[in-house]
Structure formats: C-alpha cells, structure tokens
Amino acid sequence: MKDLNCTRCKATDSPNRITNVCKRCASPLLVRYGLDRLKHSWDRESLRERSFDMWRYRELLPVDDPEEIVSLGEGGTPALPFTRIGENWGIPRLMMKDEGFNPTGTFKARGAAAGITRAKALGIQKVAMPTAGNAGGAWAAYAAAAGMELMVAMPVDAPESNQRECLLYGADLQIVDGLISDCGKWVERAVEEEGYFNAATLKEPYRVEGKKTLGLEIAEQNGWAWPDVIVYPTGGGVGLIGIWKAVEELARIGWVTGKPPRMVAVQMEGCAPIVEAFRNGWKESRFWEGARTAASGLRVPKALGDFLALDALYRSDGTAVAVSDTTAKTALRTLARTEGCWICPEGAAGLAAIRKLRREGWIDGRESVWLMNTGTGMKDSEWAG
C-alpha cells in the first residue's frame, strides 16, 4: 500500500493509522498501491504456487504480512458456464460467478475478510456497523475468528436469518426501530461515546479492497482478459466500485491490457436510485423514497458511493437496468430448473436484466456476459418457493 486517497478532493492519508474517511472533506478513501513498482516486481506466474482464494492477490490487498490474514476460506468462487439457459436466451457465452460459495453464503465475506484483517492489524478491538442484512452476518463471523468485539445495528425489519447468524457468532446485536439510516446514527453514537471503530460501508477504506478481488478473479478465470459485459446487482455498489478498481489496477500493472468490460448496474424497480441517476446522466443519485423490494441487498435508497458506481458505468460504456421482483423470481426459477443453481434475489435481478438487455439488443449474441450472483439462494429460501 502506498497511501489512502480521497475519492473527491484527492487528499491523501496514511494506511498505517486508524482512519475512516477523508479528514478534509469526509468523503470515502480508497487504497492506492505502488502499481508502477508492482508492474516490474510481480508477475502472474507467482500465482501458480498459491491456493485459489482471494489472498492469492495479496500484493494488491491491504495486508503487509500474510500472518495477519483473518481467513475463513473466502473467495476462489466458481465461474459456471450457463450453456443451456444461455443458448435458450441467445447468449451462449453466459457465465455466472457464484458468490454463494463464500463463508456466510454471500460476497460480503470478501469485504469483511479484508476489513477485519486490516482492523486487527491496526490494533482495533471494537468494531461497530449498521447493516440491513448479510454484511452483518459476514462481519460477525470474521470478528469472531479475529477475537474482536462487533456491534451490529440492524433495522427491526431485517431478515431473521441475518439476526440469527449475528447472535450465533457472538456479535452484540442492536435492533433499531427505524431505517438503515437510523442504524447509522446509532453506530455513530457508539463510535463517539464508546470508542467503537466505524466499519459502515465506505466509512473505512478496506472493505472495497476485498470486493475488488471479485474483479481480479474474473480476470484470471477468464484467462486474463475481460468479458464483454459484467452484470452486477447494485445496492451499496461497493462490489461494482471494487470490480472497476480491479480493472484499473490490472491495466496499470499490465496484466490485462485489452478492452475493459461494460459494467451493468441492476436494481429492482421498487428501489432504483442508480438507474434513475444513470438515465438522467447525473453524477449522483437522489434518495429513493418508499423503497420496496424483497431483495434486502438492493433496498438501499441512497448509497454513499453512488458517484463512484455511476462513474464506472459512464466510463465503461455500461448501463443501468431496473427489473421487477416478479421478473427476478421467474428468472431464478428458470435458472434452478435449467442449470441446477439456486441464486439469491439480488442475483436473480441480474439474471432477469441480462435477458432484458439481450432482447433489447444492448447485449449481442456473440458477447461474453458474466453475472455476479452475490449469494446463495438458501438464505432467502422462502422468497423462491
């Protein structure tokens, strides 16, 4: 790591101190690495000796010493070819990155592994975060593995399965009678009064580094080239930001030099602030009133990193699509019967969007398309039934 860099005012900070956001403008910080040096000192051959998990890319992760890593087997998820449904839909080169193969069953494990690893290395002992669902379970698992205290603030309507896993992993679960924004305030109070470290989305610089490994794995599994299109169900958008960061870093170190992928953000019609912003050419989204979707991971009315996600869409020549919960559910069921995979509601939204984009011609039948399924369907088993 070279430094932390503000995403708005470009001020820098040190990665070797406990830091949340930019001290000057309070915007999210992202890690910068010595990429020019890495370009010469690190090559793809070195990966051959390493196991297939997200830490194989540790030169591009916030870890100084492999001994620091808090791991539960995250990353290294399969890339599954969906030949049958792909041919039915006229997209024979359809692939799915199945993030259900992660600890706690979702891609949130990547962010938690990176965030907890760095927090532990910096000597943090007490972490607090607001969450509407799966991130809480993931952080609770990694905090347990690291022997750290975790306080999770969850809205009263959060999925029971997520509440249960937080408790099982020994987290201090605070059920807040309000929205996710009220949980955020709860956490800020705990940070001020009780000395917790705030690990809310993009309020610390390292979670996005874990999500970035999604992009690194896509590149490697696709033979160090980008697919034409990457489809990402977008709630907070950290995965999208992370994948795009991987695109830029791999270009800088010369590992993937071809055309970058067109990034697609998918949301549900009942909560589509990024889609609205993209259609209007805005740099930021507006708060979405009355958010309604059964996909809790997409029930994010206004993401802190919206401007970064939108920037990736514009720069990649991508797009943003909204689908209905019903269409997503139909896509999920079709997939289960055709390919034997049970994806989460968020992944199902992505799948439905792919069909829509193919029908509209935005996706060409010769293109390679990668769907990010952000978690296993087993955690939302009632939704599918």
Next chain:
Amino acid sequence: MKDLNCTRCKATDSPNRITNVCKRCASPLLVRYGLDRLKHSWDRESLRERSFDMWRYRELLPVDDPEEIVSLGEGGTPALPFTRIGENWGIPRLMMKDEGFNPTGTFKARGAAAGITRAKALGIQKVAMPTAGNAGGAWAAYAAAAGMELMVAMPVDAPESNQRECLLYGADLQIVDGLISDCGKWVERAVEEEGYFNAATLKEPYRVEGKKTLGLEIAEQNGWAWPDVIVYPTGGGVGLIGIWKAVEELARIGWVTGKPPRMVAVQMEGCAPIVEAFRNGWKESRFWEGARTAASGLRVPKALGDFLALDALYRSDGTAVAVSDTTAKTALRTLARTEGCWICPEGAAGLAAIRKLRREGWIDGRESVWLMNTGTGMKDSEWAG
C-alpha cells in the same frame, strides 16, 4: 476405470454398462482403476495446471472424457485451521474440512456430481432415489444441470428445506408417509414399473467415487501426507468408505506412502448402530430401533455399507463415538463464537466427539486432527438458535 468389483463376493462387472449392484450376490460394487499403470503414467505435477475442484483427480474418477463432467463447482473446499479452539481444547493441530462450500451446501454434491456425470455418460435419462434430506437436494440440482429427470422419495418428516430445494430444481418429489425404508420400496417400484435408474446409496457404484475426493483433497491439502486422525460424522457412511478408498488408492499409486489416518466414526446417542457394532467387534451393524436425533444426516438405523465403514475403522486402528444432540449443539455454538464458522448438526457431533476423545486421551495433544464438517449450518438454522 478397470472394472466394478463386488464388495462381498469379489465378482467383477463392466463399468461401461448400466449397473446397480453385484449380479451374483446383490452387494454394493466399487470401481477399480488401473492403479499400477496410473502409478507410472500420472504424477502430482499434473495437478498444478488444474483448477482446485474435485475433477482435478479425474484419473481416479468415473469419467472417460472431461467433456462428460456435470459440474456446479463442487469440491475444492477449504481446510481451515482452528487454532483458537484447538488451543483451548489442547489440540493445536485441529483442522476442519468445510464441506458447506459446495453446491447445495453439503458434501452430498460430490456424490451427486459423480453419480449424475456417470449416469449421463451411460445414457440414463430417468433417475430415482430415496433420501431423508440433503442428498435429494444435491441430486435434484445435478439432474437439472444434466437435463435429466429425477424422482425423489422423501419421508413425510424430512426437513422442509430439503423438500423445497427438490421442488425448486424441478425434481418430481414424492412424499412418502413412512420411513426412509418405505421410500426405498417406493423407488424400487418406480424402477421396476417405470424404468427409472435406482440411485439409492450404494445401489449404484459411482456416488462413493465422488465422496472419495474428500480424501484426495485432504491428502493434497495436508501436503501429501495423512493427518493422524480423521473424524467423520457417520450416517450412511459413504464418505468414510470413500475416504478410506482414497487412502488405499493413493498408497497404491505411491502418492501418499506414510501412515494412514486413524478413522473415527461419530454418531448421535439416539441413533448409533455403527458405534454399537464397533464396541462389540461386529462386522455389521444391527438395525437401530426408534432412531432419534435432530441431525437428519445421522438418522440412519442401518446403513447398507455398514460393513465397509466398520472395516475401515478396524483396519485404520480407529474408533467410533456417540455424543448427545445437546453436546453437539454446545460445540457448534462454541465454534461459531470462537472461529466464526457455522457448521451443520452432523459436523457439530464430530466436533463434540473430538473434544471427548481428547479428554479421554485417545487423541494426543501433538496429533493432527481433521474434522469433516459435512455441510453448512445455514440449512439447519433453527437447530442452532
């Protein structure tokens, strides 16, 4: 594959025809490979170029052509060091093979992948099986991926989560008002009258080959040497039989020549036929009347392959242990809070047994001990809570 070999009368059969059990004595058949030839033609170096899933060992699997493989990303599961709980319990070299990282969340995926792959290659189009739980979900997923018909007969008290996944994957689910043995009869009728292929445990030779890859992966992840002890929660015992088959085959091809592991079968006190048989030195178990345990995977009153599992225990200088559901649940909760892993009830039984064996001195504090966690805890989330 060289041939199919009867586990009792040693008669042989061809792997290139559709076959269930020994034509002479109706006992289970196991696949034999040309191991002497493999010893010279295949080396561990060849694995370096292959992705870390169970098919990397395809020379020891029932597949003639990699194109035949029906895969959903099974195998290649993490081996997690449990340093913290291990030190608390005086077993610092405690590891867990986490089979929750499989399609459908359990190790049943390995057997289903091998079984469906071979069935498809042999031209089988309709498969039927009795199951009390997770195997049904796994076979339903692979049958969907292969475009095959699957009929699953499940007892009326089978977990709802397993019923739901079978339906989602498009299987023909038959709820039988009776025991698993009644489901077996149901399947036999469907086989006779409607031309289904019977894929019940050890009624076809290939499922155990998939389970065998558990053993192959343990050996590789442990640096091509066996741990001192492997602890396996034993219902039907196919995994135990498979791991022991891996021990014998790896010795024959010269890849692991050291001391074999001591195999431990773990059952619940409410259904412990293998433990009873082991304590009495029997070659086979007796039907366990009134089986009672919340761990559906261990609710097997009399396993068809009991004699093979017992043989592995005797020959490996192993043992068999029963624990209570309560002790298992306590072990599960301790593990979740200490290591951040949520294991299934069956895995929890294994963990509780390890603690017991350590206290009794059967496991020494310097020994390396590998627990097989056969599935994710998320599928039995109410049990843990």
